[in-house]
Amino acid sequence: MVKKYLLLTPGPLTTSEKVKGAMDFDYCTWDDDYKRITQSFRHSLLDLAQVSEKEYSAVPIQGSGTYGVESVISSTISDNDKLFIAINGAYGKRISEMADVYGIKHVDLVVDERQPITLEQVTKVLDENPDVTHFAMIHCETTTGILNPIEEIIPKVSDRGVITIVDAMSSFGGVPIDMKANKIDFLISSSNKCIQGVPGFSFVIARRSILEAAKGIARTLSLDLYDQYAEMERNNGKWRFTSPTHVVHAFAEALKELNEEGGVVARHQRYVNNQKHLAAGMEELGFKVLIDRKFQSPIITSFIYPSDDFDFHKFYQELKEDGFVIYPGKISQVPTFRIGNIGEVYDEDITKLLLAVKEIVDRTNLQLKCNE
Numbered sequence: 001m002v003k004k005y006l007l008l009t010p011g012p013l014t015t016s017e018k019v020k021g022a023m024d025f026d027y028c029t030w031d032d033d034y035k036r037i038t039q040s041f042r043h044s045l046l047d048l049a050q051v052s053e054k055e056y057s058a059v060p061i062q063g064s065g066t067y068g069v070e071s072v073i074s075s076t077i078s079d080n081d082k083l084f085i086a087i088n089g090a091y092g093k094r095i096s097e098m099a100d101v102y103g104i105k106h107v108d109l110v111v112d113e114r115q116p117i118t119l120e121q122v123t124k125v126l127d128e129n130p131d132v133t134h135f136a137m138i139h140c141e142t143t144t145g146i147l148n149p150i151e152e153i154i155p156k157v158s159d160r161g162v163i164t165i166v167d168a169m170s171s172f173g174g175v176p177i178d179m180k181a182n183k184i185d186f187l188i189s190s191s192n193k194c195i196q197g198v199p200g201f202s203f204v205i206a207r208r209s210i211l212e213a214a215k216g217i218a219r220t221l222s223l224d225l226y227d228q229y230a231e232m233e234r235n236n237g238k239w240r241f242t243s244p245t246h247v248v249h250a251f252a253e254a255l256k257e258l259n260e261e262g263g264v265v266a267r268h269q270r271y272v273n274n275q276k277h278l279a280a281g282m283e284e285l286g287f288k289v290l291i292d293r294k295f296q297s298p299i300i301t302s303f304i305y306p307s308d309d310f311d312f313h314k315f316y317q318e319l320k321e322d323g324f325v326i327y328p329g330k331i332s333q334v335p336t337f338r339i340g341n342i343g344e345v346y347d348e349d350i351t352k353l354l355l356a357v358k359e360i361v362d363r364t365n366l367q368l369k370c371n372e
């Protein structure tokens, strides 16, 4: 039996007992009761995105978050289109890799991973590439924890007649997003991030008119977003293939808990408090935060290694012994590790984590090395 720990990673994350409990039954995948749950959560997702059922539709796709992003890229952008991808981390890069796999024409703007994407940079690329038809960017780049300013960029891109795609995987449900005001055509997230469900499916919130125009573009059968949408509309929420039934029930419970917590605004506040407490406490112990406070998301924080010979693996193991699992870094310029604070994680958990880190720092003289 694995010793239990608090997951301080950006998904899968720590879920509530009730969310886990909702999976304690073997549900039927095509029964009417089940289809009603699907319809109900599709509707709730539109509420979270602050859009109407008339103009938008939420479509779940089996698989992890990447499957949802790939379904949008591979099944809504045709060979005649050109995709512009703004990249400042691994998830932006992943979209570029998808475009390569499908032979989709694309232009990439690659920005330093420690800096946010700016409207100025995006405008310049658009001016140089008048044939761009689609634009994709990441909201919270989980690679570093940076929060890209979609509200400054996306409306301006959309005003030029470009279809907009936002990977809001690690922010949706934890950071308020007004999809219509921000002119987002496709927004992608998944069951196991800020909504605090378990892993198993992703979902796309799409502007109906644009999704319907994408009929027939799909390059694979299983990731055909239009087809999944059409089947759900025709058949009252029926998924095309076996759906993750346990995950869906857990997700329905997670949405209920999000509502009980006070919705996205209240959850966002809890995450902000967690992040501030974490960053301040770690800095007091001698760790340095990678991202400028102005651009730091409330989702996950990157810390620079306190010394050249910092042994992350050892640090990780010691923290795990104490009941906390953290996350390695993912960027090339500076060695970092990451600590997520989303999920069923509260102020007192951060206090306990900081005490555990302090104890390890004191015991291993980390603090001294850091000041050398």
Ligand SMILES: *Cc1c(COP(=O)(O)O)cnc(C)c1O
Pocket: 010, 011, 064, 065, 066, 067, 069, 091, 138, 140, 141, 142, 167, 168, 169, 170, 190
């Ligand atoms: C988690 C995440 C994804 C999806 O990753 P999966 O491992 O496929 O769930 C995509 N984009 C961002 C920004 C993420 O944080």
